[in-house]
Amino acid sequence: MCTESAALSNRYPEGFRPEALTGAAPGPLLAHRSRRRFSDRPVTEADLTSLFVTAQSAPTSSNLQLWTVIHATDPALRTRLRALCGGQQMLTAAPVLLVWVADPSRDAVIARQHGGTGATAGLLETTLTAVVDVTIAAQTLFAAAELHGMAGCYIGGARNHPEELATELSLPRGAFAVFAMALGWPDSGDTAAVRPRLPLRSVVHSNTYRPIQPEEVAAFDAATTGYYRTHGRADHQSWIRQITDRLTDPATMHGREQLVQELRDLGVGLG
Ligand SMILES: Cc1cc2nc3c(=O)[nH]c(=O)nc-3n(C[C@H](O)[C@H](O)[C@H](O)COP(=O)(O)O)c2cc1C
Numbered sequence: 330m331c332t333e334s335a336a337l338s339n340r341y342p343e344g345f346r347p348e349a350l351t352g353a354a355p356g357p358l359l360a361h362r363s364r365r366r367f368s369d370r371p372v373t374e375a376d377l378t379s380l381f382v383t384a385q386s387a388p389t390s391s392n393l394q395l396w397t398v399i400h401a402t403d404p405a406l407r408t409r410l411r412a413l414c415g416g417q418q419m420l421t422a423a424p425v426l427l428v429w430v431a432d433p434s435r436d437a438v439i440a441r442q443h444g445g446t447g448a449t450a451g452l453l454e455t456t457l458t459a460v461v462d463v464t465i466a467a468q469t470l471f472a473a474a475e476l477h478g479m480a481g482c483y484i485g486g487a488r489n490h491p492e493e494l495a496t497e498l499s500l501p502r503g504a505f506a507v508f509a510m511a512l513g514w515p516d517s518g519d520t521a522a523v524r525p526r527l528p529l530r531s532v533v534h535s536n537t538y539r540p541i542q543p544e545e546v547a548a549f550d551a552a553t554t555g556y557y558r559t560h561g562r563a564d565h566q567s568w569i570r571q572i573t574d575r576l577t578d579p580a581t582m583h584g585r586e587q588l589v590q591e592l593r594d595l596g597v598g599l600g
Contacts, residue, residue, distance in 0.1 A: 336360035336523045342552035345528035345545065358472055362521045364480035365419045367513030372424045376477070380470045380512075387469035389462045395455070396463035397432040399498050400425070401509075406497065413493050414486035414509060415583060423511035428487060428494075429467045431459035433598065434501040450503055451598040463507050474512055480519070484509035489584045491591045502596035522560060525552040 336359045337346065377400070384398070401407050404421070410428070411420035420426055433455045437447030449455055467483075474481055487494060487509040494506050531545045546569065553568040579586040593599060 333357065333359050339523035339556075340526055341528060342525060342548035345530070345548055347529045357476060360523055361475060362523050363482040364515055364519055364521045365417075365482045365511065366516040366519045366521075367419075367423050367480065367511075368516050370424075370514040372479070372513060376479075377425065380473055380477075383473040384466040384470035387466045389465070390458045393436055393458065394462065395431065395433050395436060395459035396466050397430040397435070397504065398463075398466070399428040399430060399506075401428060402426075409497055410487075410494070410509070413490045413497070414484055415489055417484060417486055419482060419511035420484065420509065423481070424513035425511070427467075427470075427510045427512065428498060428506050429463045429508055429510065430498075430500060430504050431456065431463045431507050431597075432501075432504040433459050434503040437503065438501075449598075451600050453599050456592075456598045460507055467508070467510060471510065471512075478514070479512060480515035481510055481512040484511060486583065488588060491588065492594060495595055500595075503598065505592060505595050505597050520560065522556070525549060525556055 333356070337350070340359065341347065381398070385394075389395070401410060407421050407426055410426070411417065414420055433450040437450040440447045440450075471481060471483075485508050487506045491505050494500075495504070498506065500506070527541070527549050528545045530539075531541045531549075550567050550569045554566075557566075575581045589599065
């Protein structure tokens with residue numbers, strides 16, 4: 330069990346810990362960490378239903394509710410989804426696999442059935458609304474799961490092959506999977522720790538934007554390198570190297586560099 334003060338000291342680089350927290354209660358979500366290994370303990374129907382109800386209770390733009398979540402339970406389907414999402418083991422091993430879909434199509438169908446055209450479903454604004462809606466719903470569920478003692482990890486690999494994924498899930502035209510999510514009860518042997526983040530001041534600005542300072546980048550890079558070393562991630566170099574590669578080399582996008590064309594082919598609104 331990770332205490333909040335231990336989480337806080339892992340979270341921020343030495344010398345950049347927020348000082349104004351005395352007396353405030355940051356809460357247990359401060360200790361969030363992505364976990365990709367799970368125990369055999371099943372997630373009950375009651376637990377899942379409670380999580381879905383919580384997700385549906387999240388705010389949604391104009392109450393449009395432009396999202397759908399697909400609970401993938403069929404092992405054969407999960408094996409195929411795994412192949413489409415970068416082969417990541419948690420897609421088949423996690424007790425629960427959810428695919429979160431930005432979905433203007435349901436409302437567009439209803440609009441057409443009631444004298445409308447559904448034309449604004451073709452706009453980028455509607456797509457952004459759906460992506461925001463599905464993300465808020467998903468993170469509300471994820472936070473509720475963590476508060477309940479469960480563990481999980483998002484899977485952006487769901488955007489590697491959007492058309493094939495849409496076919497596997499029989500998604501209607503105009504809908505697409507934004508990410509998947511593995512969920513379960515944590516494996517007692519899982520060593521995932523609270524990961525460092527940039528100094529608070531690098532991302533929370535007062536009144537106007539303030540570019541990040543070199544010493545903030547250096548402190549965070551050192552903290553992250555220390556994290557990788559401690560947690561045996563020899564495959565990872567420094568954070569600076571990692572983001573530089575990611576924001577330079579299209580090959581690091583695993584096919585997602587073609588996303589606009591694939592989304593267009595799926596009928597997703599980009600206009
Ligand atoms: C939208 C999204 C997609 C992600 N996709 C993956 C993924 O495909 N595979 C993976 O192992 N982790 C994935 N992650 C987890 C991130 O790598 C993780 O959140 C990040 O490294 C910070 O670590 P932490 O969550 O433990 O603080 C994803 C996270 C988010 C929010």
